Amino acid sequence: MSGSSSRFVTNRRVGNKYVLGERIGKGRYGAVFEGFDLETGRVVAIKQLPTKGIPIDEVNSLKSEIKLLRNLQHKNIVEYIGFYEEEEGDHVNIIMEYVEGGSLAKTVNKFSSFPESLVAFYVEQILEGLVYLHEQGVVHRDIKGANLLNTKEGLIKLADFGVAARLDEISSKNNPIEVVGTPYWMAPEIIELSGCSTASDIWSVGCTVVELLTGSPPYSEYTAMSALFHIVSDEHPPLPTGISSELEDFLLRCFNKDVASRVSAKELLSHRWISKSKQVSYDNSTYSLKRETISSLQSKLVSLQNQDKVKETSNVEVAKLEQFEEPKEEETFDDLFANDQLSNTASQRENISSCRMDVTQHLWQRLQQSLDASVAVEGGTELDVVDELDDFAWLSLRSNQGEQQVMAKERALKLLSGMFDDQNLMETRKQCLSELLSLLTTYPSLSQFFTSEGTFSLLLEILDYPRCEQHKLEFVLQLMLHVLCSFDGQESIRSEDIRDLGQFLSSMGFFPIAIKLIDSRISEKVRYLTFHMISVILSEREENILMFFACRGAPRILSTFFEEVKIEVNKYILGTLKALYFLTDKWCQSFGREWCRSMAKYGFIERFVGFLYRVTTFEEIREKEYSLKDEMMLISLRTLEKFGLFVQGEQSDVTIRTHFQSIQVLSPMCQLLSQLKGHCFVSFLSIFEVLCRNAETHDTLQECGAIQILVYLLSTLCDASGSDPCRRHILLSLYYLCLSSPKRKEEAAIHGIIPVLQSIIRHSGVLFSSNGRKFISIETTKSVEMLCWFATVRSRKVMHLLLKSNGVEFFLDLLSVVPGKDKAKAGSSLVELLEREPNQVESILIQEKNIQRIVHLVTTLGQNEIEYMLDSYVRLLVLSVKIRESLYKHQAVEKFFSRLKHPKTSVRKLLLQILQLLLQDYPRVFSKAEKQVLLDLERNDSAVMIRELAGSLIRRMAKESMTKS
């Protein structure tokens, strides 16, 4: 004690019994000090809690809880010694056993992480403590590293049990803070208000394992609000990397979202992760750790973790850098050709520049030769070449059809020559092209000139020629496009030819050339023509699509395509959309993430959503094109859906996510909400819901007015009976959007969501199966949960809106209709309302019909349901004398008595506490049967707290009968 004495030099006293020493730590609700017991000389820990503004009933209820907890004794729980309230002070003191080693949270912070085997060693003791608490009917409610204290022998003790939640409740009234409690360890059912039970502690054990292994609990990278969101919406929290398969299984069992089938503390004690770790490293008899083993394991883990951190950081950095950054290669038009072997050096560049005409001429000559040869083969005679480039009236001079064909070819050749002749004026060259195209239309078979491989490959060479003048590019592309399209639909020509031509072009390297031609420095017309060519080629054959993909320019081309494409409802654009879907769908199984990621890097998502919006709002279409437009929309949405796969869940990709959450995507998405109809609307809503599941979209969606639009859409669908997919998607979108933000909840309430939700609950209803069991649709259950939110939002406006919509009566209705967990939500909401608006809510609750319903419920609750509901009864009774009085007068005591044989200790404990509360103002003599039940509990119950509570009720009764007699 010599070391301790100096810590108690202060005269600060707690009553006559304790001297207050140094502060050991500080939590959310107060500070913990060392204390010295002047009577026994024992060092204790004293937790001081401010009580300013807390009603006396609350303090008394806390006091009696601690009194009860004093009865608990186990090596793995901190002993509660007492409760001391200073008469004139503004705080109360909880006296506890002093555990000198500090909390595991502090230790793990110091060492950054523990190895798996050490964590298992600690967790085994945590579970031992929990098994004991749960057997005694106590739910800890706040398992986390900071509440696990370590003795110098390495023994772990659970602190703060049973009172943490009560403190949260008390504090929430005094501090209008947004989130009560630290959410990172919180089970989803607590966030959803569907009732806290022993299973909730098991979830927190899982989070604590992650905390001890990695230095922080799951979702610690998020703000408290976002963490709440992820806990509720993710399948399970992310597991740390590199853990053993046994631990993985252990954690997945803790993180089971179905409370009823979540593993118990007792079952976890015999899990193979715990039993396996017992075989290594520790001498259990003394709890002393084999230090070398631990430190080597620990340093290994620390270094592993650091590596992971580096990896993570660099991934994030890369993702940041990648946003909208154009990839380095092909950055500018000049760079585009920098790799061209002809232009490697400055002198070579000059040479090229000077002999540019020569090369074009050379290509042109080859083209001419090839056409000449073709004419020679076809016609077999030398023909006069018409020099004047006038109209082709000359053709009509020849009456013979065969002769006309030959003449037409000849003319085409002449026109081609005129198009590329640099001596001609631009006007003249353009005329040549337009005449050539008309000629090709009049004589479709002329197109066969160009199908010879030599001709088309020469045209490709012109396209590929560095610094080829833009008008020549235009000419070639127009010509090629004309030939490609003129084949299409011409009955006289086998459709295979055109398909072959597309395949020929793609295998001759059209796509890499196209990548260069869509560069932003190239004229808009060339780019548009290139896109059109791509559309046509892609719409032809699956092989072309694969070649397009293989040239590695696909992401860039497609991204630019959807930005530039002029909105036309035509089959070629549909063809490109189909090709895009084909590519995305094909790769989604194996390396879809890589594909979607590289598309996202090029800004595809933003451009594609913009395109979707333009198509949706595009009005200038003929009637017969409506179905084409519809098809375009649907295939676009299916593609977008594939990209959406990587927004959340295990497949989630940071780059794809980042692009999806940009305003350029979310703003048109919000506008589309009110534009789409029919089956497109359903598909779109399912994508929208996926986006809303990503917490990072929420602020932007709110900014874009999503809440108002969604609430409005929901109001148009709220009266439909049964289930409706559109309503479900909208409801879930709103649910995820508002879940973690009181501000957004308030906005939804202001836009009128409360009556809409009430209407959905009334119409979609609870369904009964043939065996009479209740089923509840997801729409109803989510509507109930959302409605309950509004009871917890600290906003006067929301409270007003809720009461205006008869919120209290509605929650009472729910209590008798909805099953188990949802009843608990409605029950907690009533408590919340009573806390916020005591007078108004109390007066409604004590109305005859309502109090009867509350009493009646006690006997109708199922064996499982009652566990989740009793907490709300305790709270109602603590909060209102009038409710206690009304319940007493309506024979509630008898009803609660009738449930006392419940098999669960926690239920029996709550029932006894309720009886204590009911009888505190109205003591009465028990019936014989009631007395017998209490005597049984006092003598035979396995839990010390139950024996204690039953005993105190019997003593009170004895006192009462003595007074009466």
Ligand SMILES: Nc1ncnc2c1ncn2[C@@H]1O[C@H](COP(=O)(O)OP(=O)(O)OP(=O)(O)O)[C@@H](O)[C@H]1O
């Ligand atoms: N019985 C005790 N013996 C020794 N140290 C204790 C004891 N109880 C608490 N402490 C120390 O005091 C710190 C503060 O405890 P407190 O319960 O006030 O807050 P917390 O549990 O850390 O957080 P919160 O209450 O906000 O959840 C603990 O982290 C622990 O280090």
